[in-house]
Amino acid sequence: MGRYIARRLALLPLSLLLVALITFVILRLTGNPVEIFLDVNSTPEQIAELTARLHLDEPIPVQFFIFLRDLMTGDFGESLQFNAPAAGIVLERLGATLTLASTGLGLAMTLGIGLGLVCAVQRDRAADFVITSVAVAGQSMPSFWLGILLIQLFALKLGWLPTSGAGGIQHIIMPAFTISAFLLPNIILITRASVLDLSHEQFVVAARSKGLSRGRVLITHILPNAFNPILSFLGIQIGALIGGSIITETIFAWPGVGRLILNSIAHRDVPVVEAAVLIIAVGIALTNLAVDLLQMLIDPRVRRQ
Amino acid sequence: MSDVTQARRVWLPWRARAAAPARLRAPSFGKNFKIGLGAGIILAMILTAIFAPFIAPYDPYQQSLAMRLKPPAWMEGGSARNWLGTDTYGRDLLSRLIYGARLSILVGVASMLLSCVIGTTAGLVAGYKGGRVEQVIMRLADAQMAIPEILLAILMVAAIGGSATNLILVLGVSRWMVYARVIFGLTRSLKQRPFVEAATLFGGSDRYIIRRHILPQIIPVLTVVATLQVAQMVLQETALSYLGLGLPNPTATWGNILAEGSSRLFVAPWIADLAGVAIILLVWGINMFGNGLREHIDPQSRLAPR
Numbered sequence: 001m002g003r004y005i006a007r008r009l010a011l012l013p014l015s016l017l018l019v020a021l022i023t024f025v026i027l028r029l030t031g032n033p034v035e036i037f038l039d040v041n042s043t044p045e046q047i048a049e050l051t052a053r054l055h056l057d058e059p060i061p062v063q064f065f066i067f068l069r070d071l072m073t074g075d076f077g078e079s080l081q082f083n084a085p086a087a088g089i090v091l092e093r094l095g096a097t098l099t100l101a102s103t104g105l106g107l108a109m110t111l112g113i114g115l116g117l118v119c120a121v122q123r124d125r126a127a128d129f130v131i132t133s134v135a136v137a138g139q140s141m142p143s144f145w146l147g148i149l150l151i152q153l154f155a156l157k158l159g160w161l162p163t164s165g166a167g168g169i170q171h172i173i174m175p176a177f178t179i180s181a182f183l184l185p186n187i188i189l190i191t192r193a194s195v196l197d198l199s200h201e202q203f204v205v206a207a208r209s210k211g212l213s214r215g216r217v218l219i220t221h222i223l224p225n226a227f228n229p230i231l232s233f234l235g236i237q238i239g240a241l242i243g244g245s246i247i248t249e250t251i252f253a254w255p256g257v258g259r260l261i262l263n264s265i266a267h268r269d270v271p272v273v274e275a276a277v278l279i280i281a282v283g284i285a286l287t288n289l290a291v292d293l294l295q296m297l298i299d300p301r302v303r304r305q
Numbered sequence: 306m307s308d309v310t311q312a313r314r315v316w317l318p319w320r321a322r323a324a325a326p327a328r329l330r331a332p333s334f335g336k337n338f339k340i341g342l343g344a345g346i347i348l349a350m351i352l353t354a355i356f357a358p359f360i361a362p363y364d365p366y367q368q369s370l371a372m373r374l375k376p377p378a379w380m381e382g383g384s385a386r387n388w389l390g391t392d393t394y395g396r397d398l399l400s401r402l403i404y405g406a407r408l409s410i411l412v413g414v415a416s417m418l419l420s421c422v423i424g425t426t427a428g429l430v431a432g433y434k435g436g437r438v439e440q441v442i443m444r445l446a447d448a449q450m451a452i453p454e455i456l457l458a459i460l461m462v463a464a465i466g467g468s469a470t471n472l473i474l475v476l477g478v479s480r481w482m483v484y485a486r487v488i489f490g491l492t493r494s495l496k497q498r499p500f501v502e503a504a505t506l507f508g509g510s511d512r513y514i515i516r517r518h519i520l521p522q523i524i525p526v527l528t529v530v531a532t533l534q535v536a537q538m539v540l541q542e543t544a545l546s547y548l549g550l551g552l553p554n555p556t557a558t559w560g561n562i563l564a565e566g567s568s569r570l571f572v573a574p575w576i577a578d579l580a581g582v583a584i585i586l587l588v589w590g591i592n593m594f595g596n597g598l599r600e601h602i603d604p605q606s607r608l609a610p611r
Contacts, residue, residue, distance in 0.1 A: 018448030140589035145581040243453030265463045281451040
């Protein structure tokens with residue numbers, strides 16, 4: 001197990017290097033930021049100065065090595081828009097995105113596991129049929145469309161919640177629900193399937209024959225074992241969760257990294273975009289590792305593989 | 306003798322299943338309502354897309370100031386002239402949705418094909434060759450998994466601009482890993498099967514073995530993954546358009562209509578709602594079809610394990 005963790009940790013820098021390469025290649029295709037930033041009347045000296053500051057006068061491979069060297073020191077360069085270190089600007093906005101994403105994740109987990117259990121217990125009855133059908137339909141919905149429907153109902157028609165912005169609890173309700181819709185249908189279906197699968201296992205039969213009640217067996221014996229498939233799903237979906245957050249932030253004008261990225265792309269603020277993408281990628285890679293380790297911790301069978 | 310039949314059943318699950326007792330046999334296509342229902346919806350959508358010029362009551366790009374933001378026929382102020390109402394520029398929403406089906410389906414299918422070809426090739430090569438080749442391909446796939454697909458697509462569209470071709474390219478490249486990972490796992494396990502080892506011993510070339518012995522075993526799974534991916538591509542295109550990174554604006558795509566509608570929620574909520582309904586209908590049909598197909602191929606994968 002120690003060897004496995006060591007191997008994973010050793011691969012981490014490699015995969016980050018590849019991420020850096022992908023980001024670098026794509027962003028250098030975007031065109032010359034100098035032309036967009038300086039107006040038509042700028043002097044050749046100004047152009048030369050900005051070009052030199054961004055190292056755009058160097059050959060592309062040299063540019064990549066300068067980029068990597070700066071990364072090692074955590075220096076993503078100065079934002080062209082805000083005249084401040086790019087990494088700082090991204091980290092400032094990261095909190096809002098993480099709040100939103102984790103609230104959405106918590107909501108999806110609670111509702112998903114709860115409803116999945118209901119489906120499993122009520123198998124083939126009305127509740128199961130209704131919840132599974134809605135979940136399958138939910139998989140087919142552009143999740144941000146839910147946000148649009150929520151705005152219509154709760155903000156425009158009923159006037160209970162604000163349409164956009166950040167602030168109190170009332171601001172996060174609709175965005176969090178919208179984000180949770182990216183994961184919820186699958187969590188319901190996975191929970192349902194794995195609980196039903198597990199209910200035929202010998203340890204369940206043994207627990208029942210010891211005289212434990214159905215509810216007790218479900219909570220203390222089946223549920224802990226059903227966690228692992230859900231965890232593996234979440235591990236794969238962390239990227240989708242952050243991607244969903246980018247769209248959701250746009251719908252609800254949530255001041256997070258997603259809107260920062262879109263705004264910076266529009267202004268060709270290359271350092272900020274690079275910083276944001278790399279910070280997100282590091283976060284996702286680390287979360288994936290954490291999920292794998294958590295699975296080992298929870299389930300001895302995974303440890304032995 | 307019985308050993309031989311036994312062995313066959315283990316090694317060739319795809320064919321052996323047909324020889325299994327009736328109650329274990331996969332249900333026929335006709336009995337699986339999901340396949341029928343899904344195929345029906347998909348077919349209707351495709352026909353609508355193909356015959357759009359004959360079905361659509363108006364030109365989807367014709368603007369009319371006098372007819373701006375008319376609600377659908379069943380709402381107050383609506384008329385049968387514009388069944389689903391009109392948008393900000395007085396364009397007929399029904400006609401725009403009908404024409405929108407063309408691009409949504411085209412982009413969805415074409416980008417699925419592209420990512421399928423890239424991903425399957427990568428997965429086959431990685432799984433078959435192993436070693437260093439495998440490391441390079443699969444590590445690249447892992448690295449790309451660390452960038453959210455939609456973010457990668459946003460970056461690429463921003464870099465090369467939004468046209469139908471670019472959109473297909475971007476979506477295709479952003480999801481190849483899905484295929485690569487599935488096909489890699491399958492190929493690696495198939496490679497250890499005796500029939501592949503035998504073919505290798507007989508001197509079959511790599512290319513022959515992949516085409517004759519590995520690819521046919523992969524096709525069923527690949528079909529299911531590819532079908533379900535079309536749905537994901539349609540959703541992804543919608544999301545990109547919503548962010549203003551889809552096809553340039555007057556173009557009638559469902560994503561564009563939805564994006565335009567969501568900026569007019571106060572005055573004309575029906576635009577965003579109806580575009581959403583069109584998207585859900587298509588994606589739901591594709592998901593139905595894909596899930597039905599999976600159950601047909603692997604009856605144990607049914608939603609309800611019994």
